[in-house]
Every structure is written in C-alpha cells, then in structure tokens.
Amino acid sequence: MRKFYLSKNYNEINSAGNKAKTDIETILANLGYKNAGLAQTHYSNKVIGFIMTLIGVLKVFFTISKNDCIVLQYPFKKYYTFICHITHAKGGKVITIIHDLGTFRRKKISAKKEIKRLNNSDCLVAHNCNMKNWLQTQKLKKTIIELEIFDYLSSSKNNKNIKIKTSPIRVIYAGSLGYKKNKFLYKMEHIISEWQFELYGNGFDNNKITNKEHFNYNGFVPSEQLIEDVCAHFGLIWDGDSISICSGNYGEYLKINNPHKVSLYIKCNLPLIIWKEAALASFVTNNQIGICINSLDELDSILPSISAETYDQMRENIKNINKKISSGYYLTKALTEIENNMNKQN
Structure with a gap:
C-alpha cells in the first residue's frame, strides 16, 4: 500500500489552523507519506493560491492507483468530496483528519450535509471521544480513531523555572x-x-x-x-x-x-x-x-x-x-492504528 497526503497553498502559516495543518504534513512526510499534489506553497494572493491548490488537486488523478491511500485534512473546501470520488474511482482509500466541523464552527452547513460529506471517507481521525460520539450519533458510518490532542512541532523551548509561590x-x-x-x-x-x-x-x-x-x-x-x-x-x-x-x-x-x-x-x-x-x-x-x-x-x-x-x-x-x-506522537499513534486495520482488510 502506497501512502499519500495532499498539500495545498497556505496564505499564511502563523494562524493556529494552518500551523496544525502544516505540522501534520511534516509528520506525514516523516512517516513515509508522499505528497500526491504540488509542493506546499504560501502565496498570499488568493488567485494564485487558488490556482496552485487546484492544480495539486487535479494531480491526484494521475498519482493515486489501486490499493493506495491518501490522507486529507478536513475541511478542504469544495475539493474534499471531489478528491474522495477520484481516489475511490482509482481503487484507493481516503483517511480524513478532522480539524473543524462546519456544523459548529461557522454554522454554514447542517449536520446532515456534513455527515454525508464525511461518509465519503474510509476512515477518520476525530479530535477526541466526544467528537467521535457526536459523529456516530449523527450516523457517520465509517471507522473513527481518536487523536487525543494535536501535536505541535517547534524547535523553540521554554526553559523558565516557574514556581507557584512566585507572586503574582x-x-x-x-x-x-x-x-x-x-x-x-x-x-x-x-x-x-x-x-x-x-x-x-x-x-x-x-x-x-x-x-x-x-x-x-x-x-x-x-x-x-x-x-x-x-x-x-x-x-x-x-x-x-x-x-x-x-x-x-x-x-x-x-x-x-x-x-x-x-x-x-x-x-x-x-x-x-x-x-x-x-x-x-x-x-x-x-x-x-x-x-x-x-x-x-x-x-x-x-x-x-x-x-x-x-x-x-x-x-x-x-x-x-x-x-x-514535539515528536508527532499522537498523530503517529492514530495513523498506526488505521494502517494496521487497513492491512488486515487487504
């Protein structure tokens, strides 16, 4: 089984959401996953960013083959369902890592529509047991693995020796x-x-x-x-x-x-x-x-x-x-469980 992820354009990398996604791309690469699209870019121009991401999405069609798997980070805007369909048409499988649920975050999508969208995946990584339970209650039918907590990659360190009796x-x-x-x-x-x-x-x-x-x-x-x-x-x-x-x-x-x-x-x-x-x-x-x-x-x-x-x-x-x-422990643990399950099914 060949393993892929899909990078995209991130217009800036200092926001919490983009930091989480770029860290995940790094962890995936360290685990041997290959980028199915174009290299990660950071264009602030929305038009250029849109074009780069779109080209990367279209490249998936020529990259994925039978029995391959691809990791998608959700939400991936309008491309998510399209990529799932391409992957399944080529005989591959989709692993989805959830960052945000639109049902809660911006309330621009109903729970029914979001679950229908996520059911295009073969396996999902949810934040925690509460999110997993909510997804299952809403009739998500696919395997769900709990992440526990987001990893955070950084070479920066805090060496302060803080004591509780320090005032204030x-x-x-x-x-x-x-x-x-x-x-x-x-x-x-x-x-x-x-x-x-x-x-x-x-x-x-x-x-x-x-x-x-x-x-x-x-x-x-x-x-x-x-x-x-x-x-x-x-x-x-x-x-x-x-x-x-x-x-x-x-x-x-x-x-x-x-x-x-x-x-x-x-x-x-x-x-x-x-x-x-x-x-x-x-x-x-x-x-x-x-x-x-x-x-x-x-x-x-x-x-x-x-x-x-x-x-x-x-x-x-x-x-x-x-x-x-700092080592990518939590995502590695979740993906190891997913990969083991997929290998048993093949």
Whole structure:
C-alpha cells in the first residue's frame, strides 16, 4: 500500500489552523507519506493560491492507483468530496483528519450535509471521544480513531523555572481577544484579586476595562517567540460570553473540539486551566496537567491554594506531554492504528 497526503497553498502559516495543518504534513512526510499534489506553497494572493491548490488537486488523478491511500485534512473546501470520488474511482482509500466541523464552527452547513460529506471517507481521525460520539450519533458510518490532542512541532523551548509561590500567579490567554468572540474577558475585572491576567493576541479593547490593575495586554506575539519568552504559571482554555460557563457557539464547540492553543500552552510548559465540560478536560485530569473548573470566579480561591508540590508535579507532567507533541506522537499513534486495520482488510 502506497501512502499519500495532499498539500495545498497556505496564505499564511502563523494562524493556529494552518500551523496544525502544516505540522501534520511534516509528520506525514516523516512517516513515509508522499505528497500526491504540488509542493506546499504560501502565496498570499488568493488567485494564485487558488490556482496552485487546484492544480495539486487535479494531480491526484494521475498519482493515486489501486490499493493506495491518501490522507486529507478536513475541511478542504469544495475539493474534499471531489478528491474522495477520484481516489475511490482509482481503487484507493481516503483517511480524513478532522480539524473543524462546519456544523459548529461557522454554522454554514447542517449536520446532515456534513455527515454525508464525511461518509465519503474510509476512515477518520476525530479530535477526541466526544467528537467521535457526536459523529456516530449523527450516523457517520465509517471507522473513527481518536487523536487525543494535536501535536505541535517547534524547535523553540521554554526553559523558565516557574514556581507557584512566585507572586503574582500569572494566567495567560492567547488568541482572539475581541469583544464579539470573547465577552468573558471583559467581565473578568470583577472577579480577579489574587492573580494576574496575561493577554496575548489581537483585538483587545482596553477601553472596556475599568480596573486595569490585574490585566497585562502583550499584543500579538508570534508563537515561536511566545514559547521562548512567556513567563507564567497557567494557560487558560475558555470561550464565550460568560465567566460562569462556556456559552455561545464557541463555548459549545469546546465540548467536542480540541483547541490548538492547548498544544501551544503545553509547548510553553504551562499547566492548564480548563472548563470541566470541555472535551479536553478528561485529558487534563487523566494526565494531571492542570485544573478543571466550573466557573472562572473559582480561580481566586483555587490558585492560591495550590501547593508547591502539586504545581511542580503538574509542570513535570506537562513536560512529558510536551515531548510527545514535539515528536508527532499522537498523530503517529492514530495513523498506526488505521494502517494496521487497513492491512488486515487487504
């Protein structure tokens, strides 16, 4: 069985979504998968990018043969179903790695249509057991393997020796900081007194905060620099409008989604703070790499109560997971299981 993946044009590689996809291409190449299309490109011009991706898609028809398999990263816009049909017509099989589900992310497609699209694949890699269960409930009929967490490839390292008793306790939040996406950020000033909020990203409206004492806005910092320079105790995983629950579309998505920022925080050696109902809460608990909370207003009492021994153990556990995501461990494990299943069927 020959193994392929399909690269495309990425107009910029600093976003979380594109970072995850380019890392996966690197891991696949390291595992012996060959590119069925054109080499990865980074044209910012949309027309040129469209043409390069389209040519790569069409090349699949001349690359794939009987019993070959190809890995596709979903969503792949309008090309996904087309590539699946080409591959099956040539006698090959499709492995799909899910990044985002349009049913949740942008709500521009119904669950019924998305499942119909994904059923064109022969095997899928879902983020976690919650996503797998949702897909099966919606009548996805194909084999689903759980990724657990996204790998994160980077040569950058954080060598800071942080102790929990260092004052103040610093919690970072990285990502989109706009009021529309994360209203909860602008309600935090009323519940913080025992810790410091470190914000990284674009869009924070400082004028909406009255009590600025516990907020430090660092602006956008490239991920490689963030990994090396950040000096904090925890990374926060939260989304939505409320401080008491992850609400709204983005908050609900946390129940089945693996945010890529989790892997970024791990790469920074930061223990995690995450909502108890988030899909990754069980991963945090099972690996003892952070704390799970019901509401953000619990942090004022929880953070100061964490012992030095408990925090140091979290840091050691995080470093162990860091080694795994830095080597492509989780995707390798998922693909090994898929390949073994496919070999048994042949």
